[in-house]
Amino acid sequence: IEAALIASPYVDNIMLHADPFHSYCVALVVPFAQPLEDWAEKQGLLYTDLTDLCQNEECIKEVHASLVK
Secondary structure: OOOHHHOOEEEEEEEEEOOOOOOOOEEEEEEHHHHHHHHHHOOOOOOOOOHHOOOOHHHHHHHHHHHHO
């Protein structure tokens, strides 16, 4: 699963945690700054730094969509 998720252009690194007592996994995602910033500029999003960008709802939706493809 990690290999499929790392294929996203916005992901620099990813780690999955699976707990056998739950029916879902948790992914910790390290964003790849440059592609994310390039996307944000094309969208006209205003941000001050990567942390600000990672908290932007549109950005979150874009990264999520790239992960579920």
